[in-house]
Amino acid sequence: MAQGNGRAIDYDALVKPDAVHGDCYIDPDIFAEELKKIYGRGWVFIGHQSEIPNAGDYVRKWIGLQPVIFSRDKAGKYHVLFNRCTHRGASICQHDKGNVGGFRCEYHGWFYRLDGALQAIPYQEGYGDNFDRTQYNLRRPPRLDEYRGFVFASLSPSGIPLREHISGPAQRQIDYACDLSPEGELVVQSGATKLAYNGNWKLQMENSIDGYHPNFTHQSFISTLERLTGAKVEIFSGDAKTQSRDLGMGCSNIDSRRANIEHPHAQARLKMMQGTSWGKKYYDDLVAAHGKERAEEVLIVNGTHMNVFPNLVVLAGQVRTIQPISTERTEVYLRPSLLKGVPDEVNTQRIRQYESFYTAAGGGIHDDVEMFNRVHEGLRCNQDPWLVFRRGLHREQTDNDGTIFSQGTDETAQRGMWRHWKSVMQQDAN
Ligand code: FES
Numbered sequence: 001m002a003q004g005n006g007r008a009i010d011y012d013a014l015v016k017p018d019a020v021h022g023d024c025y026i027d028p029d030i031f032a033e034e035l036k037k038i039y040g041r042g043w044v045f046i047g048h049q050s051e052i053p054n055a056g057d058y059v060r061k062w063i064g065l066q067p068v069i070f071s072r073d074k075a076g077k078y079h080v081l082f083n084r085c086t087h088r089g090a091s092i093c094q095h096d097k098g099n100v101g102g103f104r105c106e107y108h109g110w111f112y113r114l115d116g117a118l119q120a121i122p123y124q125e126g127y128g129d130n131f132d133r134t135q136y137n138l139r140r141p142p143r144l145d146e147y148r149g150f151v152f153a154s155l156s157p158s159g160i161p162l163r164e165h166i167s168g169p170a171q172r173q174i175d176y177a178c179d180l181s182p183e184g185e186l187v188v189q190s191g192a193t194k195l196a197y198n199g200n201w202k203l204q205m206e207n208s209i210d211g212y213h214p215n216f217t218h219q220s221f222i223s224t225l226e227r228l229t230g231a232k233v234e235i236f237s238g239d240a241k242t243q244s245r246d247l248g249m250g251c252s253n254i255d256s257r258r259a260n261i262e263h264p265h266a267q268a269r270l271k272m273m274q275g276t277s278w279g280k281k282y283y284d285d286l287v288a289a290h291g292k293e294r295a296e297e298v299l300i301v302n303g304t305h306m307n308v309f310p311n312l313v314v315l316a317g318q319v320r321t322i323q324p325i326s327t328e329r330t331e332v333y334l335r336p337s338l339l340k341g342v343p344d345e346v347n348t349q350r351i352r353q354y355e356s357f358y359t360a361a362g363g364g365i366h367d368d369v370e371m372f373n374r375v376h377e378g379l380r381c382n383q384d385p386w387l388v389f390r391r392g393l394h395r396e397q398t399d400n401d402g403t404i405f406s407q408g409t410d411e412t413a414q415r416g417m418w419r420h421w422k423s424v425m426q427q428d429a430n
């Protein structure tokens with residue numbers, strides 16, 4: 001039992017092994033507690049460090065509802081700074097991104113360096129001789145860390161390290177995405193598709209690793225593909241080689257490793273990619289960087305399809321950030337990533353694939369957004385408040401690395417997210 005704004009919330013009664021109560025999506029008290037316990041304490045994804053490659057670059061971000069600036073200083077170091085003037089509280093950065101020499105608050109002109117140090121105050125003599133400017137630097141989250149360029153912050157000075165939050169199995173999924181580059185790095189500088197929906201942020205988290213929905217939600221995209229190719233298309237069919245996987249700590253994925261590695265045409269595809277000069281160069285560079293075995297594994301597995309709790313999704317070459325606004329509103333930023341050090345043709349292909357499904361003119365992402373709106377509408381019905389997450393519960397297995405998996409259309413990944421959510425929400429509010 002936890003205290004939610006003066007009222008006790010029984011999370012055991014709200015999250016069962018096979019079902020979740022609708023209040024977890026629509027109750028403002030629960031949302032307020034999420035801001036305290038999940039976004040106000042745990043590790044939260046800020047951005048990829050390649051978003052701010054040059055001195056002076058900045059991108060506006062949020063930790064829960066709190067605005068922050070992700071900036072790079074003149075020495076090349078990145079920072080996460082609260083977007084709040086230390087004078088009388090005005091936000092100092094209004095643009096989504098840009099390049100500046102520093103941040104000037106428009107209210108009374110206080111000027112901050114890119115690392116948040118307060119550099120200048122108009123008419124400083126008005127503060128007397130003993131005024132210590134260093135007391136008024138921009139505030140920053142007490143903890144900051146990164147994994148392979150993915151930068152996270154925590155508003156709590158203590159807690160588990162980032163590499164426990166992103167456990168070994170989750171790290172290995174991120175590695176699959178990054179190791180597609182011979183330099184091991186993603187480049188996130190190709191803009192963003194922004195979308196918003198009327199509903200809770202967890203709807204997007206659940207959906208990103210949902211192998212059950214594509215054949216139905218994305219029927220129009222699939223039938224277009226079928227018309228173009230003349231072949232039957234089915235995504236995430238009942239093939240047990242694709243798995244819904246709980247990676248621990250609320251992280252999860254749709255794991256296609258086995259399906260791709262054991263695909264009858266896997267080796268033929270590797271050979272085919274070497275049929276062009278750029279494909280051969282990419283293959284050779286990857287083998288030189290990672291060794292033949294790892295390079296071929298990475299190429300065949302082809303990235304990842306995962307969630308990092310609570311607000312990061314890495315899938316289909318994109319870095320997706322989920323931004324809670326309220327129980328009624330969520331924004332999502334989809335940023336396509338490129339691979340560092342590969343022939344242009346490889347990245348062009350990557351971007352074209354992204355565009356086909358995930359952009360305003362793409363064929364798929366709008367379907368998901370429509371479903372979030374529909375779930376939110378349905379949640380207003382109070383006769384049966386439960387959402388059912390029991391698919392595949394009877395056939396879950398524990399793998400050698402401790403992760404739990406089941407068949408690709410099962411809800412093991414979502415159950416993992418909800419189990420972790422409950423354990424965090426049951427913590428003491430203070
Ligand atoms: S509020 Fe920023 S300078 Fe006064």
Ligand SMILES: [Fe+2]
Nearest residue numbers: 213214217368
């Ligand atoms: Fe979808």
